[in-house]
Amino acid sequence: MKRQLVLAAVAVLLAGCATLVAGCATLPAMQAGLSPVLRAKDRVAPAMVHVRPVKEVFQSGKREEVSVVGSGFIIAPDGEKGGRYVVTNEHVAGESKFVRCVLFNKEEVDASVVGIDPYTDIAVLKLDGDQGKLPYVALGSSAKLKAGQVVLAMGSPHGLARSVSMGIISVTDRYLEDHGDEMVSPFNTWIQTDAAINPGNSGGPLVNLRGEVIGINARILAGAENVGFAIPIDIAREVIDKIIKEGRVSRSWLGETLQPTQVKTDDPAQKGVVVADVDPLSPGYEAGLRPGDVMLAIDGAPTDARYEEDLPAVRKRIADIPVGTRVTVSVLRGGKEIEVPVTTIERSLLKGNQVEFSEWGFTAVDMTATMVRRAQLPSKKGILVTGSQNGGIAANARLQSGDIILSVDKTEIADLGAFQSLYKNLVEAQKPLVMLQVKRGALTRFVLVKQGEEGGPQPDTASLESEGGSANVN
Amino acid sequence: MSTSILAFVLAVSAGQLDDGFSTAVIQEAYGRYTPAICLVTYTSEITNPTSGEATKRDNSSLGLIVSPGGLVMAPGHMQLENSEPFNISVAVGQGDQEKKFAAKLLKKPDDVNICFMQLQADGASFPYVRFTPGVALEVGDPILLMGILSETLDFSRGIVTTRVTAVLEKPRPTYPIEGAIRYGFVSGPVVDSQGRAIGVVGFDLTTSEGGDLYVRSGHPLVYQADLFQKYIDKPPVETTLPGGEEAWLGIFTQPLNDDFATYWGLEKRGGLIISSIVAGSPAETAGLKPGDVITQFDGTPIRAKMDREVIGFTKLVRESQIGKPVNIKILRDLQPMDFQITLASRPKSARDAGEYVDEVLGLTVRELTTDVRLLLNLSDDVKGVIVRRVKSGSVADLARMRPGIIIMNLGDHPVASIDEFKAAVEQIAADKPDEVSAFxxxxxxxxxxxxxxRWEDNAGKESGK
Structure with a gap:
């Protein structure tokens, strides 16, 4: 299953011509004679936001800025002074230095990013200035949704602002497996709907007939028709609150990867959840948790997951433990129940910090726990090269995407910050030769970076075409 | 005006030698050599090296009969690390004369990219090409190439003239020829101006195709007869030999080019930098480290400056004696050091690895070899067998097992080897449990x-229902 982020890469239209300037739950509901669909739409439309961030994108060894289009909606956490906060997707507003929002009255307002949470794909923005009382949405509940219930998807499909589409909830608790580093949703299942959702709808509200937001549209199934997915609002609400209060969401981590008990047995009497993997660099591993254990409870509270749809709730239970708490994990191992005391640590960021090194012409990212495990490294040391520019110093040294730089001139690299300071000195000093130790797959090799020699590729890789190219320039 | 006159004069003085061959010479060579050219059709099973997924494809290529008994040479790309040809049929002769023979593939030589196969025709005598080894070519030498034209031209035999484009002396004489060669001419005979068959057209493997010994990939070359005459005189054995006959040090290296020499302040004389060391190898046991520069191996100075010069070292190690200590001189942090290292035998590669086809679960598994461990970046504590194929509709398929997965435990049985896997499956077949969990x-x-x-299914089959 290939899923695609619902994100339009080009701005097509800007506008917002909703005319009802209303606080929630008052005016539209009183308008008699309107159909339920119209009433629901009228309640939400004035709070819809057309979101146009300028995102930082790292491509082919370069940092670039691209303008994208998504959707969002205004909320009012204090409920009093009118909305100032806009909720959208992390994949819309994440990595953006600048976000422009177009409001219901076509007014363009810049916004700052209050915080993001890639694990749930939620971002909260705050509108600049004082626009007076802005209309805001009412957040509903996603706990008692029913498949078959009519819903509206609102947003900017392909950049077309103010669009409304209608459908029903197809499934209330769809489980989507992680899809690479970019798309994970460990802590929630998804509301699946057949209301038309297109690129650009990302971050827009999924609304019930009472005009309450019950989900945030975020994904579609590529190649399918009318298979869209929204983040349930109950999950989103917690994240939004934390972002507004603390600017971020912190979660506990034991190092576990879980599978439902169904992978081991079909016996419904089998309680707990299967520990499929334990990160070797985690507190869980240190405490003795091992793959194959069946986790029965944490501090006495059961952690049952028979089907994969049950997994997000268990993962969330662990994540919700305050970071640094000592808990007792009860596991079943070889027919015996044993207790493993573990102190949780904070779950690492999903994405590492990324930087362009323009003089050498490459980009690199800080290693996260996930990346360390994928690359099967003994520690978090090193930085991952994400791209190198053709003709650049790094590319000439044959540094390529996927390489992990372990050391520079025999100095081990602890993290991106350490590399940045070494790099700065090397560039300033214009040291002619710099040696990197690089890990590529299972092997390491040495790479010599020749500073001050941007004169084309190495002779043994030069093709006739590139020589011809330079001749044309002269 | 003057240029065209000059050209005319040159053409006259060169006479019919404008491409080095007269029509009569070409026709004579065509008549002499093309009967030995045959059409090889085969099915190849190509295995994705990472996923282990196997796909089948029908192919054809030129075959060249090189002995009266029916030894045939064919392009080396027919037989690669991840692609095993089978179902081989060889059509000898053309048109009404055409006769088809089955052929048995022989072990592929590891120093030249050519396949050998033996026609299955007891006592039959075939037209064949006899080569003249030891002919050195020079730049511009005219040569004749013979091969097979396309299917729409009835696979007719064809002949073209060309010239040697360049001569590369190291590490062995190599003669690139003009770039545009039809695939049907690969492995076809190369004939010199005296009408002698001096070699065949060949393509080296790229490194991604497993061509660590051959780096002249991407261009058609003349494989001079010296490279393969020994295999004609003494054809390679049929079956692949088990690994272990070659010596192994267990290091990955990169050449000490002048930049590295400058960086370390060494003389620009070449050498080999150890870049990686295989865990559990003789090199690791002896204490060699990444960053060490090898300057001498068992008395032979190591002077590699370019990637292709690493070949010499690789050969040197492979051909050393297993179990005998060799002296290796290195530089570590500019200090010379001496190591006495006893070479081990090269670990078995995936190609030679044992496989087991299990009918109960629908899996074909293979033992985990050192090369696969390196490819998949597996640490030593990962013990298991790797899934090579999953039979469609099988128990394993329904459980969503896929090629490339490493099975470490089957139920309560650890499966670190093919034998353990086999025993575990047999035990499961005897116990007939409703479900088995594989780690x-x-x-x-x-x-x-x-x-x-599905035990009932199997029982049904056995009783012939």
Whole structure:
């Protein structure tokens, strides 16, 4: 299953011509004679936001800025002074230095990013200035949704602002497996709907007939028709609150990867959840948790997951433990129940910090726990090269995407910050030769970076075409 | 005006030698050599090296009969690390004369990219090409190439003239020829101006195709007869020999080019930088480290400056004696050091690895060899067998097992080897449980698969229902 982020890469239209300037739950509901669909739409439309961030994108060894289009909606956490906060997707507003929002009255307002949470794909923005009382949405509940219930998807499909589409909830608790580093949703299942959702709808509200937001549209199934997915609002609400209060969401981590008990047995009497993997660099591993254990409870509270749809709730239970708490994990191992005391640590960021090194012409990212495990490294040391520019110093040294730089001139690299300071000195000093130790797959090799020699590729890789190219320039 | 006159004069003085061959010479060579050219058709099973997924494809290529008994040479790309040809049929002769023979593939030589096969025709005598080894070519030498034209031209035999484009002396004489060669001419005979068959057209393997010994990939070359005459005189054995006959040090190296020499302040004389060391290898045991520069191996100075010069060292190690200590001189942090290292035998490669086809779960598994461990970046504590094929509709398929997955436990049985896997499956077949949980590794993650064997089905089959 290939899923695609619902994100339009080009701005097509800007506008917002909703005319009802209303606080929630008052005016539209009183308008008699309107159909339920119209009433629901009228309640939400004035709070819809057309979101146009300028995102930082790292491509082919370069940092670039691209303008994208998504959707969002205004909320009012204090409920009093009118909305100032806009909720959208992390994949819309994440990595953006600048976000422009177009409001219901076509007014363009810049916004700052209050915080993001890639694990749930939620971002909260705050509108600049004082626009007076802005209309805001009412957040509903996603706990008692029913498949078959009519819903509206609102947003900017392909950049077309103010669009409304209608459908029903197809499934209330769809489980989507992680899809690479970019798309994970460990802590929630998804509301699946057949209301038309297109690129650009990302971050827009999924609304019930009472005009309450019950989900945030975020994904579609590529190649399918009318298979869209929204983040349930109950999950989103917690994240939004934390972002507004603390600017971020912190979660506990034991190092576990879980599978439902169904992978081991079909016996419904089998309680707990299967520990499929334990990160070797985690507190869980240190405490003795091992793959194959069946986790029965944490501090006495059961952690049952028979089907994969049950997994997000268990993962969330662990994540919700305050970071640094000592808990007792009860596991079943070889027919015996044993207790493993573990102190949780904070779950690492999903994405590492990324930087362009323009003089050498490459980009690199800080290693996260996930990346360390994928690359099967003994520690978090090193930085991952994400791209190198053709003709650049790094590319000439044959540094390529996927390489992990372990050391520079025999100095081990602890993290991106350490590399940045070494790099700065090397560039300033214009040291002619710099040696990197690089890990590529299972092997390491040495790479010599020749500073001050941007004169084309190495002779043994030069093709006739590139020589011809330079001749044309002269 | 003057240029065209000059050209005319040159053409006259060169006479019919404008491409080096008269029509009569070409026709004579055509008549002499093309009867030995045959059409090889085969099916190849190509295995994705990472996923282990196998796909089948029908192919054809030129075959050249090189002995009266029916020894045939064919392009080396027919037989690669991940692609095993079978179902081989060889059509000898053309048109009404055409006769088809089955052929048995022989072990592929590891120093030249050519396949050998033996026609299955008892006592039959075939037209064949006899080569003249030891002919050195020079730039511009005219040569004749013979091969097979396309299917729409009835696979007719064809002949073209060309010239040697360049001569590369190291590490062995190599003669690139003009770039545009039809695939049907690869492995066809190369004939010099005196009408002698001096070699065949060949393509080296790229490094991604496993061509660590051959780096002249991408261009058609003349494989001079000296490279393969020994295999005609003494054809390679049929079956692949088990690994272990070559010596092994267990290091990966890169050449000490002048930049590295400058960086370390060494003389620009070449050498080999150890870049990686294989865990558990003789090199690791002896204490060699990444960053060490090898300057001498068993008395032979090591002077590699370019990637292709690493070949010499690789050969040197392979051909050393297993179990005998060799002296290796290195520089570590500019200090010379001496090591006495006893070489081990090269670990078995995936190609020679044992396989087991299990009918109960529908899996074909292979033992984990050192090369696969390196490819998949597996640490030593990962013990298991790797899934090579999953039979469609099988128990394993329904459990969503896929090629490339490493099975570490089957139920309560650890399966570190093919034998253990076989024993575990046999035990399961005897116990007939409703479900079996397999503990596996896929990439960097581990997890479980629940297999539900269908015992009734198997019983039904046995009783002929």
């Amino acid at each position: 596996c590794r896929a990439g960097s993650a581990t997890g479980f698969f629940r297999l539900e064997p």
